[in-house]
Amino acid sequence: MSVASSSPPTSPTATKPQHSCLECKRLKRACDKKLPCGKCARANRICEYKDPSDDGAFSPISSAKDIDTYAYGTLMEIHHNKSKVMDAVSLYFDGINTWFTIIERVSFEAQLESTWDDLSAETSIMVLCMALVALPSNQKQGRGMADATYTSIKSVLSAVQSELPIPMSVPLLQAELLVALYEFSHSMPQQAYLSLGRCFQMTRALGWHDSAFWSSVEHGEPTMLRQLKLKSILWWAIVYIDCLLNIAYQHQSYPMHTTDLAPFSVIPRPEAFDQHFLTSVPFQFGVQNQALQDPNSDVIEGIVFPEATSAWYLSLVLQQLSNPTQAGIDSKALSDKIWQHARLTASARWRAGDRNAAVGTDLIALLKLNQPALFGGIGSIPCVDPTHDEAARGIIRTVIDVIHDKAGSLAKSQDRLKRGAIGPSWAFAMCYASLLLIHHGDGALQDSGWLDKVRHLKSTLDKVANRWKIAELYCDSVKIALDNRHTPYIG
Numbered sequence: 001m002s003v004a005s006s007s008p009p010t011s012p013t014a015t016k017p018q019h020s021c022l023e024c025k026r027l028k029r030a031c032d033k034k035l036p037c038g039k040c041a042r043a044n045r046i047c048e049y050k051d052p053s054d055d056g057a058f059s060p061i062s063s064a065k066d067i068d069t070y071a072y073g074t075l076m077e078i079h080h081n082k083s084k085v086m087d088a089v090s091l092y093f094d095g096i097n098t099w100f101t102i103i104e105r106v107s108f109e110a111q112l113e114s115t116w117d118d119l120s121a122e123t124s125i126m127v128l129c130m131a132l133v134a135l136p137s138n139q140k141q142g143r144g145m146a147d148a149t150y151t152s153i154k155s156v157l158s159a160v161q162s163e164l165p166i167p168m169s170v171p172l173l174q175a176e177l178l179v180a181l182y183e184f185s186h187s188m189p190q191q192a193y194l195s196l197g198r199c200f201q202m203t204r205a206l207g208w209h210d211s212a213f214w215s216s217v218e219h220g221e222p223t224m225l226r227q228l229k230l231k232s233i234l235w236w237a238i239v240y241i242d243c244l245l246n247i248a249y250q251h252q253s254y255p256m257h258t259t260d261l262a263p264f265s266v267i268p269r270p271e272a273f274d275q276h277f278l279t280s281v282p283f284q285f286g287v288q289n290q291a292l293q294d295p296n297s298d299v300i301e302g303i304v305f306p307e308a309t310s311a312w313y314l315s316l317v318l319q320q321l322s323n324p325t326q327a328g329i330d331s332k333a334l335s336d337k338i339w340q341h342a343r344l345t346a347s348a349r350w351r352a353g354d355r356n357a358a359v360g361t362d363l364i365a366l367l368k369l370n371q372p373a374l375f376g377g378i379g380s381i382p383c384v385d386p387t388h389d390e391a392a393r394g395i396i397r398t399v400i401d402v403i404h405d406k407a408g409s410l411a412k413s414q415d416r417l418k419r420g421a422i423g424p425s426w427a428f429a430m431c432y433a434s435l436l437l438i439h440h441g442d443g444a445l446q447d448s449g450w451l452d453k454v455r456h457l458k459s460t461l462d463k464v465a466n467r468w469k470i471a472e473l474y475c476d477s478v479k480i481a482l483d484n485r486h487t488p489y490i491g
Helices: 022-027 038-043 056-063 067-079 082-094 105-114 121-134 148-163 170-185 189-205 211-217 222-248 270-276 306-322 331-347 356-374 386-411 414-419 425-440 450-464 470-483
Strands: none
Touching: 022 038, 022 067, 067 082, 067 121, 067 148, 082 105, 082 121, 105 121, 121 148, 121 170, 148 170, 170 189, 170 222, 189 222, 211 222, 222 270, 222 306, 222 356, 222 425, 306 331, 306 356, 331 356, 331 386, 356 386, 356 425, 386 425, 386 450, 414 450, 425 450, 425 470, 450 470
8 A cells, every 4th residue: 555545635735925925025024924924913904925926027016005015115126225215315315406406305304214114105206206316327228218217217106196096296296307307317308398298287287377376475374385385496496497408409399388487477486485484594695705595405494496596587588589579578687687696696605505507507598598699680680789799799708618617617526416416407508608619619709719618518528428318418419510510500
């Protein structure tokens, strides 16, 4: 008789899972892999196991019990643990947020710490988007589908927007805006245009374009005023990217989302709220031996956002160039105001960064506004004042010299560049200055050293391209222009 036939029948035993249960994995806790596990049993919660290999590429979303778990799981898949997540968040605030100041540091870090064991989908996707722009991307990966982190985050953002009962919220607007910034600065203009369009439509749907929405500015409660100031910052951040996106890609220009709204917007700029906060320091330019302009910039009351004014000025310039006969815009007066803002912003003392993005955008606006003097007019309307033309050419020469001098300091600021503390607007400013020198340096601009300046600017662009991929595109544009000196530049 065989051993098998003489042995008593046995009841089947459950195979011990090879992986932690979903809840222990989500909470990053040890799992005893029982059915149910000890921790789930004590917490009286459903204990589920899932083999990650079961669903191939769709395992993260199919194994998640809800959108919060899915977003958190993706966060852990990319950043591995809490320590690395916190490092990425700190890098964002010490870099990008010093000039693209759209998130309040104190409240966000406190929320992240207090809710870590049960992060909401909104918080997880915000962290993912903050890290996306804060961490230098692998330039060798290319873009689009070749950048796995970018495509994963876009997928999660779409899923979160689809699953949440209220997909139009300030945190999701902030996340979408950071994605648009990443796309703009990494040579993805069409993707950036679509992302920015979603941001713009969200502001419309939330009623921000209605003057009544802002009627409580003068008499609102502090909490309401804090919320309104943040929304004002977000709106002007949208205008900021919208303007740069419109001019930054010479061969891929799209209609601006904010063309008619930004120059005459009912949405106040952020500094309009500061007088109502007891803890804020009024933003005063031009004061000798002045204190820091942003001593409390980690809280919404103390955030100073000069990029809003820079965006407003650039939108006025673009409006003027698109419609030169428009009443109410004096080109010379506007040029003087932009110059003043650029000089005073550059000379002010800042705790967080140096607001180089605002200064760079002001310089771009000055070049755009005064460039018609190189051709004798704006569009079909000629300039009939030679004195005005010469003054405009003088402004262009000075701005180019400022950009050239700044390029020298940028070349020595590799640590700041790597952290993202230097905005991509400087890449366009250097490219723009180079192209004007190539086509007008030995002509209208009368600059005998134009070629050396172009070479220096291009060398700096090569370094900036290691952080912002858009600078690589600008390097190519400058090289092509140098190789084809007789090709007219369309500004």
